[in-house]
Amino acid sequence: MAEDRASKVRALLDAVRAEGRTALTAPEGKVIADAYGIAVPGEELARDVDEAVACAARLGGPVVMKIVSPDILHKTDAGGVVVGVEGAADVRAAFCRIVENARAYDPGARIEGVQVQELLPRGQEVIVGAVTDPTFGKVVAFGLGGVLVEVLKDVTFRLAPVDAAEALSMLDSIRSAEILTGVRGQEGVDRWAVAEQIRRVSELVTDFPEIAEVDLNPVIATPAGAVAADIRVILAEGVPKERRRYSREEILTSMRRLMQPRSVAVIGASSEPGKIGNSVMRNLVDGGFAGEIHPVNPKADDILGRKAYKSVTDVPGEVDVAVFAIPARFVASALEEVGRKRIPNAVLIPSGFAETGEQALQDEIVEIAERLGIRILGPNIYGYYSTWQDLCATFCTPYDVKGGVALTSQSGGIGMAILGFARTTKTGVSAIVGLGNKSDLDEDDLLTWFGEDPHTECIAMHLEDLKDGRAFVEAARATVPKKPVVVLKAGRTAAGARAAGSHTGALAGDDAVYDDILRQAGVIRAPGLNDMLEYARALPVLPAPQGDNVVIITGAGGSGVLLSDAVTDNGLTLMEIPPDLDAAFREFIPPFGAAGNPVDITGGEPPSTYEATIRLGLEDPRIHALVLGYWHTIVTPPMVFAELTARVVAEFREKGISKPVVASLAGDVEVEEACQYLFERGVVAYPYTTEKPVAVLGAKYRWARAAGLLGGGS
Numbered sequence: 040m041a042e043d044r045a046s047k048v049r050a051l052l053d054a055v056r057a058e059g060r061t062a063l064t065a066p067e068g069k070v071i072a073d074a075y076g077i078a079v080p081g082e083e084l085a086r087d088v089d090e091a092v093a094c095a096a097r098l099g100g101p102v103v104m105k106i107v108s109p110d111i112l113h114k115t116d117a118g119g120v121v122v123g124v125e126g127a128a129d130v131r132a133a134f135c136r137i138v139e140n141a142r143a144y145d146p147g148a149r150i151e152g153v154q155v156q157e158l159l160p161r162g163q164e165v166i167v168g169a170v171t172d173p174t175f176g177k178v179v180a181f182g183l184g185g186v187l188v189e190v191l192k193d194v195t196f197r198l199a200p201v202d203a204a205e206a207l208s209m210l211d212s213i214r215s216a217e218i219l220t221g222v223r224g225q226e227g228v229d230r231w232a233v234a235e236q237i238r239r240v241s242e243l244v245t246d247f248p249e250i251a252e253v254d255l256n257p258v259i260a261t262p263a264g265a266v267a268a269d270i271r272v273i274l275a276e277g278v279p280k281e282r283r284r285y286s287r288e289e290i291l292t293s294m295r296r297l298m299q300p301r302s303v304a305v306i307g308a309s310s311e312p313g314k315i316g317n318s319v320m321r322n323l324v325d326g327g328f329a330g331e332i333h334p335v336n337p338k339a340d341d342i343l344g345r346k347a348y349k350s351v352t353d354v355p356g357e358v359d360v361a362v363f364a365i366p367a368r369f370v371a372s373a374l375e376e377v378g379r380k381r382i383p384n385a386v387l388i389p390s391g392f393a394e395t396g397e398q399a400l401q402d403e404i405v406e407i408a409e410r411l412g413i414r415i416l417g418p419n420i421y422g423y424y425s426t427w428q429d430l431c432a433t434f435c436t437p438y439d440v441k442g443g444v445a446l447t448s449q450s451g452g453i454g455m456a457i458l459g460f461a462r463t464t465k466t467g468v469s470a471i472v473g474l475g476n477k478s479d480l481d482e483d484d485l486l487t488w489f490g491e492d493p494h495t496e497c498i499a500m501h502l503e504d505l506k507d508g509r510a511f512v513e514a515a516r517a518t519v520p521k522k523p524v525v526v527l528k529a530g531r532t533a534a535g536a537r538a539a540g541s542h543t544g545a546l547a548g549d550d551a552v553y554d555d556i557l558r559q560a561g562v563i564r565a566p567g568l569n570d571m572l573e574y575a576r577a578l579p580v581l582p583a584p585q586g587d588n589v590v591i592i593t594g595a596g597g598s599g600v601l602l603s604d605a606v607t608d609n610g611l612t613l614m615e616i617p618p619d620l621d622a623a624f625r626e627f628i629p630p631f632g633a634a635g636n637p638v639d640i641t642g643g644e645p646p647s648t649y650e651a652t653i654r655l656g657l658e659d660p661r662i663h664a665l666v667l668g669y670w671h672t673i674v675t676p677p678m679v680f681a682e683l684t685a686r687v688v689a690e691f692r693e694k695g696i697s698k699p700v701v702a703s704l705a706g707d708v709e710v711e712e713a714c715q716y717l718f719e720r721g722v723v724a725y726p727y728t729t730e731k732p733v734a735v736l737g738a739k740y741r742w743a744r745a746a747g748l749l750g751g752g753s
Contacts, residue, residue, distance in 0.1 A: 044074040048247060052274065061251075061274040064107050065154045068270035075243045077236060077255070078266045082156035091134045092127045094155035101125040103156040103268070104133045106141045110148035112271070117144035123158060130155075159266055163218060163228050164257035167236045167267070169199060169244040171251045171275060172552050175508035179241040181209040181233075183218070184257035196555040198512065199241035206234040206241070212555070219260070228260035236265050251275035282507055283409060287487060293414045294488035297384040298425045298470065300359035301330045303432065304351050304382070306373050307364035308334030308342045315388060316364035318434035319422065320345075326431035326439060333358065351376050360384045362422065362432050367391030370418070371403050378411025386432060387417035393476050394419050405478050416480045420473030421451045427469060427494045442467015443496030444575045445489045447482065449474050453501045456568060465719075466576045469494040474502075483510040490518035499525040499575035501568070512560040519561035523578045523742040526562050527571040528553050561745030563738045570734065577723045577735040582697035583743045586663035588614035589736070591637035592652050593668030594644060594675075598705060599637035601729035602668050608730075609737025611664075620659060627651040642670045649675060650683045657691045657698060664699045664740075666733060667722075669713075671706020677713035680704075685720035692721070699723075699739055701732035 051070055055063055063071070065082075072079045081098055084107060085091035095102045106119030114120050118140030121133040134153050141150055166184035171177060179201055182194030195212035197205060210219055210230055221227035236258055244250050251274055255267035285293075303323060309316035316336070320343050323332050334342035337349045348354050351361060351373070361377045363370055367389045377385055385408065392401040401418070408415045416423065422433030426441045435451075438458055444466055448454040454473050461468055469492060472485060482500055489495045498518070505511050515524055530550070557564050563578075565571035589611050593599040606613050613636050616624070624634045627648055633639040640648050649669075656665045669680050688700055702717060702724035704710040710726040717724035725731045743749045 045246060047074050048243075052247065052249065055274065058109075060109050061276060062109060062112050063272040063274075064109050064151060065105060065270070066107060066151075068272050071243065071272060072267065072270050075239045077239050077243075077270065078232070078264065079270060080157035080159055080266055080268065082154055084152050085134065085155050086152040088131050088134045091153055091155055092130050095124065095127075095130045098155065098157050101158045102130070103158050104130070104137055105154045105156065105269075106137050107151045107154050108141060108145075108148045109151070110145060111141060117141050119144070156268075159259040159268055160261060162259040162261035165219075165233060165260050165265075166194070167233075167240055167255040167258050169240050169250075169253045171244075171248075172508070174505050175512070175552060175556055177241070177244045177248070178552055178556070179206075179209075179237055179244075181206075181237055182213050183215055192551070194551065196552045197241075197559065198509065198556060200245040201238055201241045203231075203234060203238055206237040207231070209237060210234065226262040229262055229264050232265035233258065233260050236267065249275050284507075284510065285484075290484050290487045291491060293383050294484060296359040297386075297414070297416065298488060298492070299428055300384075300430065302333065302356060302358045302360075303328070303330060303430075304333040304335055304348075304354055304358045304361045305364060306335045306351055306361055306377075308336050308339075308347065309364075310339060310342050314364075315434045319362055319364050319388070319432060322431040322433055322437050326437050327429040328431070329429060330359075331356070351382070352380050354380065358382045360386060360432070362386045362388065363418075364388055364434070367397065367400060367418070371400070371407060374404055374407045374413065375411070378407065378413055381412075383412065383414060385413050385415050386420070386422060387415055387475075387478075388420055388422055388434065389417075390419040392418045392478070401476065401478050408479060414480055414484075415478050417473070417475045418478060419451075420475035421454050423473060424468070424471040426467075433473075438462065438468065438471065440465065440467045441494075442469065443494065443579050444468045445470045445472075445485075445492070445495045445498045446572075446575065447472045447474055447485055447499070448501040449477065449503050450501065451475075453568065457501075457572065460569075460572045464572075464576055466572075469496075477506055481506050481511075483507060483514040486511070486514035486518050486524065490514070490521060495522065496579040497523045497525065497575050499527075499565075499571050501527045501529065501571065503529045508556065512556060515557075515560040515562050519742070520746045523574075523738075524562045525565055525571055525574045525578070525738070526557060527565045527568060528557070561742070563741050563745075565738075573731060574735060574738045577718075578739055578742065580718065580721055580723055581699040581701070581736070581739045582692075582721075583746075583748050584663045584699050584740060585749075587612040587740075587749070588661060588663045589666060590614050590616070590656055590662045590664070591666045591668060592640065592649075592656060593637050593670075594640055594642045594649070594672075595668055595670035595705065596633075596639050596641075598668035598670065598703060598729055599639050602666050602703060602733060603637060605730050605733035606666065609733055609740075611733070611737055611740060614662060617661070620655075620661065623655055623659075624652060627655070637668070642672055643674055646675045646679050646683050649680060650687060653684060653687050653700075657687065657696060657700075662698070664736060665701075666736065667700065667702040667724075668729070669702060669704045669706070669710070671704070671710055677704060677706055677709040678716065681713035681716045681724075684722055685717055688722055689720065699736055701736045703729045703732050 083094040101123045104121045124133045164184040168180045177199035179199045193213045254271040258267045307316040333354045334347040339347040431437045446457045489498045621634045628640045632641045714724040
């Protein structure tokens with residue numbers, strides 16, 4: 040059966056291609072729908088008025104009539120659709136009007152006739168579709184349909200193909216999901232029927248990659264089923280070039296030699312201060328890299344006390360990495376020598392490639408690298424840091440604070456912001472990597488490596504695009520169960536105009552697709568640069584939560600309200616305090632304080648009240664996370680609060696009770712030192728903000744769900 044339907048669709052698509060068309064007519068769309076079990080209403084093609092009358096009589100009841108023309112994609116715009124036609128006279132009049140409108144709209148259009156279609160009952164209009172995204176390939180979409188689809192843009196996306204369960208999850212992922220379950224006494228739609236339409240469309244575009252877009256709009260969803268009133272199918276203009284793919288083992292082998300090299304050659308090394316080749320050499324030498332450092336410069340014998348070589352082919356022994364610090368025009372010939380030397384990695388610092396319009400030059404170095412088995416990092420980058428190897432292969436400032444955060448960026452400017460933040464906050468890093476033009480190595484290679492790297496606990500990535508979205512999703516799904524992945528995706532502007540052949544195409548703006556698919560991959564998307572860096576710094580500090588119950592303990596009622604808002608904004612659950620726990624909290628707070636959640640102990644309380652309530656929050660197993668709101672008073676100074684909180688949290692962790700604890704400190708400048716003290720001891724604390732500590736807690740919860748540590752998915 041599957042082979043039979045595939046051959047039918049194949050024959051149809053080949054015939055459409057042979058005619059030089061990319062858009063299928065409605066009757067051709069029905070052939071595909073029938074082959075794949077996509078539910079559509081009964082319909083017939085009428086080539087003249089008499090046929091239309093006969094078709095309408097056979098279908099019975101009112102009908103919908105639509106122009107059929109391979110040259111008219113948007114039938115409504117052409118006045119080519121009439122709804123609710125009944126009776127021979129009305130059918131004749133509608134047929135003539137539709138054809139006249141179509142000829143007026145496009146005098147040169149080929150008109151094959153009029154489609155006479157069974158009028159569907161009233162129901163909830165939804166859209167089901169699929170597009171070919173330049174980053175992620177085949178993507179299916181679901182959302183509210185009909186005339187409001189492009190106004191409301193309430194749509195969700197998934198990578199195709201989807202299984203039945205994932206298709207069903209799409210119904211709950213739109214903002215208006217409640218409408219589908221029935222509101223104001225109305226019955227809900229047949230969810231399985233809608234999900235099946237999604238699944239079958241995803242199966243179709245997976246089986247036939249040349250189908251660029253499919254649009255079922257509207258699908259009429261009722262308690263009895265889901266039927267597509269209209270199906271539009273568009274073929275791709277051409278076939279995209281296949282990207283070279285590497286196996287996981289190949290990626291890990293080359294990345295190991297890049298991130299843990301024993302020998303580095305610097306092509307373009309220099310003794311002259313102010314030159315990039317000098318800065319790279321100085322950072323490698325002064326950074327304490329224990330491996331071999333080989334300067335390559337045809338005009339020097341000695342650079343910074345190291346013997347210099349005329350060519351990289353003259354360097355003795357094996358070399359793991361060649362760092363390029365020479366002008367772009369010389370890179371290709373030097374890369375040939377790197378290939379002859381069998382060096383597996385080339386780090387291309389120089390600019391002057393695709394980013395300046397020199398695409399041919401970049402294509403040339405990629406061809407050389409692929410032919411000779413070299414992986415390229417760059418070009419147009421600041422270099423990279425591998426701190427656990429004391430490796431600083433960059434012309435920027437050195438950084439040597441070892442830790443568990445791996446940071447990557449496409450932009451040099453963002454890379455330096457990362458560096459400054461890391462230094463100011465004393466964030467230990469395992470690596471900082473520039474990706475630049477991403478001519479070869481990109482985020483999925485780095486994710487694959489950092490996912491296995493024992494020194495890395497959290498990965499944060501700034502990206503402007505992804506070369507291969509599916510490879511990234513695959514790498515993320517393998518990494519997220521082990522450690523958090525945070526992404527700052529730049530460029531939130533929708534670019535739907537590039538695919539305006541269908542409603543689905545117009546809705547599939549880059550950011551909308553990125554947002555949904557990154558979430559499905561379990562990635563935590565940061566709204567801004569500072570958020571990305573704070574998540575990266577804080578997530579390894581917090582233990583994973585064991586449940587959803589969050590309790591706020593605060594010394595200030597105003598902070599408690601703002602913290603409650605932040606909890607809701609970040610998708611967290613304020614615990615409903617049971618009577619016995621409420622009574623237990625009340626034992627420690629004054630009569631004018633407030634139990635419940637937030638627990639308001641009031642501002643004039645001594646350190647003992649803070650300690651007793653925090654202790655109670657940690658020891659009660661029904662509470663899974665604590666949010667602390669501190670208000671600066673002379674009764675309980677900031678460092679006193681910080682020391683008692685850190686001491687109590689440490690005491691419970693020694694007993695095996697580890698819950699995430701975050702804190703917001705309001706007060707004079709002393710709260711800054713108190714926050715730093717808490718952060719260093721496993722309590723994520725921020726001064727002058729109620730939003731930031733809760734946002735970090737929310738990010739930890741999103742990761743815990745994606746990693747399968749909590750229910751509810753990502």
